[in-house]
Amino acid sequence: MTFVVVDDDEMDRYIARRRLSVFESFGEVYEIESGQDFIRLICDSDGPLASPSTPIVVLMDINMPGLDGFETAEQLRLLVEKGQVPPSVVVMMFSSSENPHDRERAEQNSIIKGYVVKPIDDAAISALERVIESLGPIVD
């Protein structure tokens, strides 16, 4: 299991990493500062996220300069559709906002599997675990 935290706020990335690292089974945590950097990295065939052997769960902040979280998720969905990114890459939106409008938007993108409200608490961790279970093991 690999985690990618896409967030422009350094402290929020730090908090996420700390909370996730408590669980040894959660594996590696990558921190990325922007949507553009994430798209670049996920497409990089020589990069650390290329041909993953385990599912990749992306914690995606919503409010970022440049590409925001929804725009980045939409680009990722298109990449998965085109087969450029394996379907084992999924997104959980990651925001301080509990705005219903944001939750609705999250439901409209098939690649977005959940919505985590900052800061990550125990309930959020269980939600993450459920999503990971539903992904199942990677074949091949």
Next chain:
Amino acid sequence: MSGLGDALLDHWPLPAVVVNVDGVVDRSNPLFEELFEISTGQLDGRGIDAFLQLETAVAWSNIVGEYTASGLTRLDRVFKGVTSSGRSISVELGLTRPKSDDRSSILVTVFDVSGRTRQDSLAALTFQAAASAMITVDKHGTIRSVNPAASLLFGYARSEIVGNKIESLIPAEFRASHTVVRDQFSQASGSREMGRGQEIYGQRKSGETFRLEVALTRITLGQERLTLATIVDITERLAAERALAEKEVAEGQAERLKEINEELSRYAYAASHDLKAPLSTIAGMIECCLMDLGTGATDEVERNLLKLRRLCERSGSRIESALAFAKVGHRKASLEQVNLREIAQEMWDDCSLLHAQAVGFDNAAPAHLQVRTGPAQIRAIIGNLFSNAVKYRDIDKGKCWVSFDAHKDDQHCYFSVSDNGIGIPRERIPDAFGAFVRLGKRSGDGLGLALVKRNVELLGGKISCDSTVGEGTKFVVELPSTVHTSGELQ
């Protein structure tokens, strides 16, 4: 026997006949014979009533007397003529004495006016049948005729108003002035619309008044010059126009309200993100500190507490600027003569002091250029644009610069802030002025350009942006030369 030469009569260019004072025909000319469908000399020796139907009471000698008295050769009087086949024609007569010493013989020239009288009766029919109200008025302002549509419009029977002054059809308060205007019209020439943009009112028999429009036309009826007034009741049209205008106003207000609501909801959305985010971060950091305290990692705790303190300070100032932004709309601009060059210089000095960056500045605004506008708003606009220009400078370029320019024409004053910074992607420009919109990693609270735009709007101006990524950005502000302040979002 007539003294008029036969040849002259034969060649007279109009139908003519020579009669004596008693109306006995002496001779006719070929054109006359043609008109009345007779053979040459067929009427010689016959009375004038052989071709003219005179009313029984009117003797030929009286008609001759009337002409003589008038001193005219032709009177505006239509007679009924009858041809030999019994066809009725309308004629006017010209009477001359071919020889001044011979008072017995009269040359009667016959003008066939059948066509004209047909036209007249057509006009009369039209007048009666017209859907528009028509009234004829003589030079004294007396109503001479009204058509059925006019009777209906004003609620009077024809006999009740013919002979009255036209002023009886307008409300009392306008009567005196109408008399004066009417006199002026009857002395001037040409047709025109009445009122010249003023509101004209009519008054019905019931006393009810209504708005109307009148076209005035001069006509000549017989010998008399009359004014034909064509009157249209515009009550319904005005009501329709008013309804339309009210609808437009209502739609405009609804549109404005919608804009305000959208702006508010955008603001609330952005505020919920931006103002709540630090609290989530603080809660998360505290959780980390608690974990570290449990394991005794006090160094980590201290580092994180210091970060937390800075975050709290930053959040405080972010809330301040969000509040400041919300307040801009409610302030009213106080106006003064402003020297743009001086303000730009002052703002640049502040800005470069704050950033202490090596960025060149060119102030190209003319020293004498003054504009009456709100100095506080101008400072906010220029200050924010400068701070942006410095923040988004292109470090890869050898020399970074910012330039200020201004000029003025009859209606507007323009100033611009240009830089050779990193630029804004074209598709992001429309969003750039939104509140809490951050375009890049270097963005602050996302309020700078929103604040600029609000201030520009407060001064009744417009702002536009032209930018190329990698080359630079130019903001142009257009302000009216005289500002009408609006308390935007009242």
